[in-house]
Amino acid sequence: MSEEIEDHRLLNASENEPFSSVLERRVSRRSIMRGGLNVAAVSMLAGFGLTACSDDDNDNVSSSDGDRAAAMMLAFEALEGSQQDAVVVPGASSSQGSAALTAGAAAATSGYTAQVVMPWGTPINNNGQAWNQNLAFTPEIQANSVGMHHDGMHNFPISDDTASSNFIMALNNEYIDQLALFDVISTGVAPQGYDYDAESRRLDRNDQPRAADDSRTEINAHGVTVVELRRNENRVWDVVRSSQYNRRVTSATPCELAGPVAGSDYVVTAYDNTGMSTRGTNNNCANGFTPWGTYLTCEENWPNVFRKDSGRAADDNRLGIPTGSTRYGWETSAGDATESADEFARFNATPTGETAAEDYRNEPRTFGYIVEIDPYNATSRPVKRTALGRFRHEGCWPGKLVEGEPVVFYSGHDSRNEYIYKFVSDAVWNPADANTAGATTDRLAIGAKYMDAGTLYAARFNADGSGEWLELEPDTIVPASAGSRYAGMTLASALGLEAGDRAGIIIHTCDAADLMGATPMDRPEWGTVDPVSGEVYMTLTNNSDRLPEGQSPTFSNGSSIEEPGSAYDEAPVNAANPRVNNNDGQVIRWVEPSPGDTRFSWDIFVFGALGTDSEADDYNRSSLTAQNYFSSCDGLWYDDRGDGQGILWIETDTGGTDVTNDQVLAVVPQGLSKGDNASVIHEGNQAQLKRFAVGPNGCEVTGIFATPDKTALFINIQHPSNWPIDDSGSNTPDATVEPSGNVRPRASTVVIQKADGGQIAV
Numbered sequence: 001m002s003e004e005i006e007d008h009r010l011l012n013a014s015e016n017e018p019f020s021s022v023l024e025r026r027v028s029r030r031s032i033m034r035g036g037l038n039v040a041a042v043s044m045l046a047g048f049g050l051t052a053c054s055d056d057d058n059d060n061v062s063s064s065d066g067d068r069a070a071a072m073m074l075a076f077e078a079l080e081g082s083q084q085d086a087v088v089v090p091g092a093s094s095s096q097g098s099a100a101l102t103a104g105a106a107a108a109t110s111g112y113t114a115q116v117v118m119p120w121g122t123p124i125n126n127n128g129q130a131w132n133q134n135l136a137f138t139p140e141i142q143a144n145s146v147g148m149h150h151d152g153m154h155n156f157p158i159s160d161d162t163a164s165s166n167f168i169m170a171l172n173n174e175y176i177d178q179l180a181l182f183d184v185i186s187t188g189v190a191p192q193g194y195d196y197d198a199e200s201r202r203l204d205r206n207d208q209p210r211a212a213d214d215s216r217t218e219i220n221a222h223g224v225t226v227v228e229l230r231r232n233e234n235r236v237w238d239v240v241r242s243s244q245y246n247r248r249v250t251s252a253t254p255c256e257l258a259g260p261v262a263g264s265d266y267v268v269t270a271y272d273n274t275g276m277s278t279r280g281t282n283n284n285c286a287n288g289f290t291p292w293g294t295y296l297t298c299e300e301n302w303p304n305v306f307r308k309d310s311g312r313a314a315d316d317n318r319l320g321i322p323t324g325s326t327r328y329g330w331e332t333s334a335g336d337a338t339e340s341a342d343e344f345a346r347f348n349a350t351p352t353g354e355t356a357a358e359d360y361r362n363e364p365r366t367f368g369y370i371v372e373i374d375p376y377n378a379t380s381r382p383v384k385r386t387a388l389g390r391f392r393h394e395g396c397w398p399g400k401l402v403e404g405e406p407v408v409f410y411s412g413h414d415s416r417n418e419y420i421y422k423f424v425s426d427a428v429w430n431p432a433d434a435n436t437a438g439a440t441t442d443r444l445a446i447g448a449k450y451m452d453a454g455t456l457y458a459a460r461f462n463a464d465g466s467g468e469w470l471e472l473e474p475d476t477i478v479p480a481s482a483g484s485r486y487a488g489m490t491l492a493s494a495l496g497l498e499a500g501d502r503a504g505i506i507i508h509t510c511d512a513a514d515l516m517g518a519t520p521m522d523r524p525e526w527g528t529v530d531p532v533s534g535e536v537y538m539t540l541t542n543n544s545d546r547l548p549e550g551q552s553p554t555f556s557n558g559s560s561i562e563e564p565g566s567a568y569d570e571a572p573v574n575a576a577n578p579r580v581n582n583n584d585g586q587v588i589r590w591v592e593p594s595p596g597d598t599r600f601s602w603d604i605f606v607f608g609a610l611g612t613d614s615e616a617d618d619y620n621r622s623s624l625t626a627q628n629y630f631s632s633c634d635g636l637w638y639d640d641r642g643d644g645q646g647i648l649w650i651e652t653d654t655g656g657t658d659v660t661n662d663q664v665l666a667v668v669p670q671g672l673s674k675g676d677n678a679s680v681i682h683e684g685n686q687a688q689l690k691r692f693a694v695g696p697n698g699c700e701v702t703g704i705f706a707t708p709d710k711t712a713l714f715i716n717i718q719h720p721s722n723w724p725i726d727d728s729g730s731n732t733p734d735a736t737v738e739p740s741g742n743v744r745p746r747a748s749t750v751v752i753q754k755a756d757g758g759q760i761a762v
Contacts, residue, residue: 081660147173152287286395293435412524
């Protein structure tokens, strides 16, 4: 999630022991730091050949893992931190260049280039309008152009033969910057409904309703962009404007509902009395993909586009639906003479009719899901897969595929003290369902097979390095270990639902996880999976609202800690979130015996830190240095290089620090053993974690994938302050060049390639 729209309210109701205190207990005991896991966990991990999760009394890497590690090394010099209006990559040849650290670095390879591709406002068809710095956006222009504030993305081959030079890309457009969208800074004119403070460059809401076309333009800037990209003979990438695949999915696009919630009373609205459809997907942050070739976009900070002033239900409070105002004020455009089918009224969920079929009280319940999109069929409707839970999804990542085993997906709830979830399909994986480039396959039907029926779980992390997945089903019994007065009751009964109400459990996913005793985490963000070992990695971005171990949590609303729907003010630390003021975050990982197993074993891969100065002696627990200091780890991607080898890419979201702008780091995780500080990256091997690229001032670096041949790495630059160069309206300028003056900032995709055309990073 972008820090620009982070919701700082704490909405978790439970007193469950948070991950920070679990991890603190784990790392504070020498026997656990060195011995790591209980016997059962060690046995489980031994079957996967994981040295980093094995008995840490022996810090030596096994010979086989040592051979694997030696087979692939990062062959670029780690970058210094950067604070400029440009993207910095190793050995760049632009005037800005890229200073590299030579001490202890691998031998330098040829330099890299970084090209901007499909920035916000790029036309995706012949109905779009060519970019210029003073372009006045209308709803129509934005509906036919790349959306705003790029985030998660994924590539889909059109042909196996051209998969590395010509493919479909699906891209999330998380939120908007009204100053840039309406060119307020240059013109000094605020959109209706706002006052502009030129000194602070801030828009403030006034009492006027939003103009209908302004609201439509903003709605059309959200959602997802699907485009065909092609590389020319000069290795320059651009959008194929005439492509049959190009389309926008916005906050107004009709979507189907599927899974347990579809057709239930929970989602009946004036738009669809049957509860089978809704409109739009919003605030899509990280992403996912499926083995059958569809894109998964994830609704994260969606609650803030709705308001509900009365008739509030427990889930409205738990997920943070506001009262009185919304982030953009789209609901204030309701009643405009041009309004069609309550396109603006639906954002006000306050009951106005006698039944839900007469108003939009349930509209927020049609959001908070994983949304599946078929990138190969521009006429297909997106489908909200409700079985995977309803919350603020950061992303959704498929687990290791095993023929005859269930298909699993992992997702994190990106809010302070929230949970990690796993969905296990009822159907088992059939390789015949794997994506075939160019095939006329009903991919959404395959999605229904694997994603509409299954079991949802929430994670519990134990201090001994073991963990368990807690089932969230109507008849699941609330365990006594959760410490709730509801112990012994079914989840349905504890939540006041009718017996067997699976839709109700999904609507109240967070409360169900509370009651089962899931572990509150430090803002779970991106995840990724090693497809060979099955190891799952996930970033825990940060959390400054922690208490020392042993202190009781405080609550903001005075309600009982046993009641679903109350909220943490602060939460104690635990083993996986050990720092009271966790401003820098960490990357965790876990592994399971098989895809559908409810047991797992976990460890800390790396702790973030921005230097060694701190009142806490153990602040820099992974011994980071100038070549890899980072904070607020966010984006994450496992880059499979074959033969059990891969690169873990880590992206950050701090908005810039005194050390460096946000960045991309790389590490080869195979063969690394843990040190005494209980993280895989430590003083003996942290030099293998290297800073690969740095973004321009003010930005977040997010979204990442490489072409199948690994010669091009794509990343996204979100909310830069003064970048990229205008370059006479080009959609493909050099990302490493700083603008000569002030420009209208544009979130953009950047493609990084070696100057010699070789594979990235090695």
